[in-house]
Amino acid sequence: MKSYRSRRIADAVGVTWSFLCAFLAAAVLLIILGYIVVKGAAAINWQFLTQLPHPVGIEGGGVANGIVGSIITVGIAVLIASPIGIMTGLYLALFSRGGFASTVRFLSDVLSGIPSITIGLFAYALLVAPFKHFSALSASFAFAVLMLPLLVRTSEEAIRSVPRAILEGALALGMTTFRSTLRIVLPVAWPSIVTGLLLAIARVAGETAPLLFTAFGSPFWELNPTNPMAVLSLQVFTYAISPYRSQNVQSWGAALLLVVAVLALNLLARVLLRTRIRAAP
Amino acid sequence: MQAAGEETTAKVQVDDLSVYYGKVAAVKHASLKVHENCVTALIGPSGCGKTTFIRALNRMHDLTPGARVEGRVVLDGIDIYAPNVNPVLLRHKIGMVFQRPNPFPKSIFDNVAYGPRIHGTRNGASLEALVERSLRRAALWNEVKDRLDRSALDLSGGQQQRLCIARVLAVEPEIILMDEPASALDPIATSKIEDLINDLKREYTVIIVTHSMQQAARMSDYTAFFLLGDLVESGPTRDMFTRPSDKRTEDYITGRFG
Numbered sequence: 001m002k003s004y005r006s007r008r009i010a011d012a013v014g015v016t017w018s019f020l021c022a023f024l025a026a027a028v029l030l031i032i033l034g035y036i037v038v039k040g041a042a043a044i045n046w047q048f049l050t051q052l053p054h055p056v057g058i059e060g061g062g063v064a065n066g067i068v069g070s071i072i073t074v075g076i077a078v079l080i081a082s083p084i085g086i087m088t089g090l091y092l093a094l095f096s097r098g099g100f101a102s103t104v105r106f107l108s109d110v111l112s113g114i115p116s117i118t119i120g121l122f123a124y125a126l127l128v129a130p131f132k133h134f135s136a137l138s139a140s141f142a143f144a145v146l147m148l149p150l151l152v153r154t155s156e157e158a159i160r161s162v163p164r165a166i167l168e169g170a171l172a173l174g175m176t177t178f179r180s181t182l183r184i185v186l187p188v189a190w191p192s193i194v195t196g197l198l199l200a201i202a203r204v205a206g207e208t209a210p211l212l213f214t215a216f217g218s219p220f221w222e223l224n225p226t227n228p229m230a231v232l233s234l235q236v237f238t239y240a241i242s243p244y245r246s247q248n249v250q251s252w253g254a255a256l257l258l259v260v261a262v263l264a265l266n267l268l269a270r271v272l273l274r275t276r277i278r279a280a281p
Numbered sequence: 282m283q284a285a286g287e288e289t290t291a292k293v294q295v296d297d298l299s300v301y302y303g304k305v306a307a308v309k310h311a312s313l314k315v316h317e318n319c320v321t322a323l324i325g326p327s328g329c330g331k332t333t334f335i336r337a338l339n340r341m342h343d344l345t346p347g348a349r350v351e352g353r354v355v356l357d358g359i360d361i362y363a364p365n366v367n368p369v370l371l372r373h374k375i376g377m378v379f380q381r382p383n384p385f386p387k388s389i390f391d392n393v394a395y396g397p398r399i400h401g402t403r404n405g406a407s408l409e410a411l412v413e414r415s416l417r418r419a420a421l422w423n424e425v426k427d428r429l430d431r432s433a434l435d436l437s438g439g440q441q442q443r444l445c446i447a448r449v450l451a452v453e454p455e456i457i458l459m460d461e462p463a464s465a466l467d468p469i470a471t472s473k474i475e476d477l478i479n480d481l482k483r484e485y486t487v488i489i490v491t492h493s494m495q496q497a498a499r500m501s502d503y504t505a506f507f508l509l510g511d512l513v514e515s516g517p518t519r520d521m522f523t524r525p526s527d528k529r530t531e532d533y534i535t536g537r538f539g
Contacts, residue, residue: 097346165383169445171344173396174373174451184385 029268036256043253053219055233058135059246063254064220066232070261072223073136073231074205077143077199085148085200086193089155094181096160105152112149119145120210127214134216136229142210149202158189191239198269202262208233232258292456292486292517293338294316300333300342300351307333311512313505315456320478320487322497322518325507326538331490332505335458338488339375340368346392356456373400376449380461384433384448389425392433392444396452411451419447420477439470446477457481459489463496475500494534498522506530 054061088104095101120142127138156250162185170180186193211217216228217238232254239251293315300308308330315321323331333342340361342348353360361371385392393412402408412429416422421443425436433444442462449457459478463471479500481487491497497504498518505515506529514527525531532538 029307163383165379165381166385168341168377168379169383169385169448170395171341172339172372172379173399173448174369174371175399176369177344179399188386274377 033259035257036252039249039254040254040256043249044256048169048250048253048256052221053230055219056242056244058249060215061250063232063235063250064259065218065230066235066254067257069215069218069222069229070205070232072225073139073229074143074201075205076140076225077147078201079202080140081144081147081151082197083145085151086155088148088152089157089193090159090181090186092152092156093159094177096156105156108149108152109143112153115209116142116146116207117209117212120212120214123210124213127152132224134214134228136215136222136225136227136231139211139215139231140225140231142214143204143207146204146207146210150203151196154199155189155193158192158196159185161192162188187219195269195273198265198272202265205261205265206233206258208237212237286446289331291315292356293488294353294355295338296353296355298337298350298354300330300337301349301351302345303347307510308337308507308512311507311511313512313515315485315486315488318482318484319502320482320489320500321503321505322501323488323490323505323507324492324494324497324533326533327492328509329507330510331507332460334512335488337461338379338456339372339377341377341442343368358481367396373452375456376452376454377458378442378445378449378460378462381465382438382445384436384441384444386434388430388431389433389436389444390429393451396448400452403511404525409525412447415447415451416444418450418481420473420480421447437470439466439473442470443477446474450481454485456486456488459487460493461490464492471496493494494522496535506533508533 030056033193047060049062049067050064051060051062052065053063088108092101092105123142123145127141128134159181166188167177167180167185170184171177175184211231211234215231215234217234218230220230222229236251236254236258239247239254242248242251291314295311295313295315297422298308298311299306311330311334313321325331336342337350338354338361340350341370342350350362352362354362355422356374359366361368385395387395390412393415394408397408397411402411413422413426416425421440424440425444433441436444442465446457446462462478463474466474475496478487478489482502489497489501499535502517503515504518504521506513506521506525506527508529514521514525514530516526521530522534525534
């Protein structure tokens with residue numbers, strides 16, 4: 001039987017060790033953030049945010065087209081993925097024990113593990129090669145496929161977590177299951193679903209690999225999604241491997257913008273969830 | 282086994298009803314005659330099958346995976362489990378109030394108006410009249426008439442339960458099922474609900490599950506005693522509580538177990 005003193009020491013060691021590990025994990029994130037802020041802040045100015053890229057070798061210019069391109073590409077992806085993802089989540093929540101439901105859930109989980117570059121290739125084969133034309137739309141399609149498993153999972157969880165009593169109250173009034181879920185349960189689950197959507201957007205906002213052969217990038221203003229388009233994450237890549245110092249600095253600046261956007265989305269998702277928890281009966 | 286009943290109309294006749302969850306029988310071969318415009322109380326210790334029984338009367342088990350119902354429940358001459366019966370329309374005729382109040386997270390008005398809206402009433406004026414009538418019948422109108430637009434979730438537990446009753450009344454059912462409607466409420470709210478039920482039986486047929494024998498003795502016309510899935514005995518409340526036919530009933534009522 002160990003003495004009391006040695007047990008106390010073992011306890012202290014254990015606690016200290018777990019604290020150090022947690023600190024390390026947080027430190028990694030903070031170091032990355034700090035580094036990007038330090039290196040990227042130098043590039044951020046009004047010109048950077050509002051101008052088109054300058055021709056290679058000429059100082060200045062900006063990533064305005066990349067910012068707009070990211071918004072358009074992700075926006076279209078949200079429009080494609082949300083209805084499909086949320087309705088699938090609804091189906092899984094309603095028929096959770098069916099054989100078909102289990103299959104769908106499994107396939108969705110498998111899909112979330114497929115590398116993004118593979119999905120990019122799939123989008124290329126489907127939407128770029130047949131038309132011999134790069135487009136933001138094909139990138140949006142790839143993004144939508146990436147977002148789908150996340151949306152399905154979080155929507156299903158959100159709908160499942162609504163107390164069953166509310167559904168039964170609606171059913172007891174003579175409503176069909178589908179209508180009860182759509183009109184009564186879904187509105188209650190909505191804040192959680194939106195949170196899931198924000199997290200899915202954050203996931204996809206920084207994806208670069210699929211863009212290499214779908215959106216392809218562009219030095220011009222482009223608002224037409226059927227054309228190749230500049231996207232912020234792609235610009236990070238292109239400028240990072242460029243031999244020109246000024247472009248390397250801009251790569252850090254674009255990376256900083258992305259990080260800020262992802263951070264903002266995550267914070268927004270948290271705020272939304274907290275408001276919902278406070279408003280719950 | 283039924284004690285001699287009065288000769289009122291049978292609104293619902295339950296014949297040999299059995300409910301299985303998977304292989305386990307929660308209700309075994311229960312038969313009961315439910316009289317019109319009367320309050321029928323279902324009593325028995327926890328887990329005896331009374332909630333399962335009452336939920337079989339509006340086909341709520343259709344939504345439970347793995348649940349199987351055998352036997353007949355005849356309402357106005359039609360077996361509600363017949364293949365051509367639409368359970369959605371059935372629940373229009375047989376309403377249900379649950380143990381815990383479950384108002385929708387909407388305004389008081391929208392809660393009560395929801396049922397009629399889906400069943401086709403769209404006219405603003407008739408909806409308002411219907412909502413008022415239902416809230417009056419549920420003894421809630423005076424307390425909420427000035428704040429119909431406020432969220433139903435702001436009401437107290439007792440008020441929420443009366444709102445749920447108003448919600449059921451708004452679809453104008455013939456039968457109201459109540460699964461321990463006052464068990465989550467304080468004594469004052471409980472007595473309000475009991476008074477309400479006494480009023481309701483003039484126009485509706487009420488079946489109520491209750492944990493409290495005293496409550497059953499206070500407000501029901503007929504009582505059915507359940508034990509471990511069997512409907513042991515049923516009959517007029519007065520007879521059940523003064524001279525029960527079955528020893529198990531007598532033991533439960535005198536408090537020897539339960």
